[in-house]
Amino acid sequence: MDEKAIKEEKKEVDPVARKKAVAKEIMSWVWVVLLAFLATIIIRKFVIVNAEVPTGSMVSLIDPGDRLIGFRLSYLFKEPQRFDVVIFKYPVDPNEKFIKRVIGLPGETVTIRDAKIYIDDSAVPLDEPYLPERWTEQNDGLIYEVPEDSYFLLGDNRNVSLDARYWANEAIEAGLTEDWEVAEEYTFVPKKDILGKAIFKYYPKFEVLNGKKENE
Secondary structure: HHHHHHHHHOOOOOOOHEEEHHHHHHHHHHHHHHHHHHHHHHHHHHEEEEEOOEEEEEOOOOOOOEEEEEHHHHHOOOOOOOOOOOEEEEEEEEEEEEEEEEEOOOOOOEEEEEOOOEEEOOOOOOOEEEEOOOOOOOOOOOEEEOOEEEEEEEOOOOOOOOOOOOOHHHHHHHOOOOOOOHHHHHEEEEEEHHEEEEEEEEEOOOEOOOOOOOOO
């Protein structure tokens, strides 16, 4: 066996070299795991928002217990549209995430009269085929002036939904203010507090969320 072959054989069985190779392999996997972890954090913070729905306020589009994904970048280059279903910070408690439907846009007047919604004194009410049942609660004599850069949001299941119709009262009950005019500011959701547009449900089954889904 020549000298070169002997050196190669020693190199192959050298325990120090073997340890270095193993350590290098382990570090390569550590970097893979670390990068994957960082990518997950970045995606969850800047790209998607995960939400679980505990109530029936968005039946029949979203049922209690459904888990869904929203896209944080949906409104990076465009504004929320009427009928979009969005995930947002609850005005009365920003630590909570709510899911409702966009009804009133910035600067609009929203009138609720006899279970119908009229925008800017239109003679024709909004077409809302997604309502799961006859709307009977808080359905008449309500007028809202939506501030600029804010939105008016309601649940589809209006008889049980804790939505913009109630948030002013909720703010007072929570002790955030005793002034009704100040409390009314909690009625609306600023664009900066909209976390993303709801895109699809992934549990208990996968389903893409269409904005103006008809009640079938």
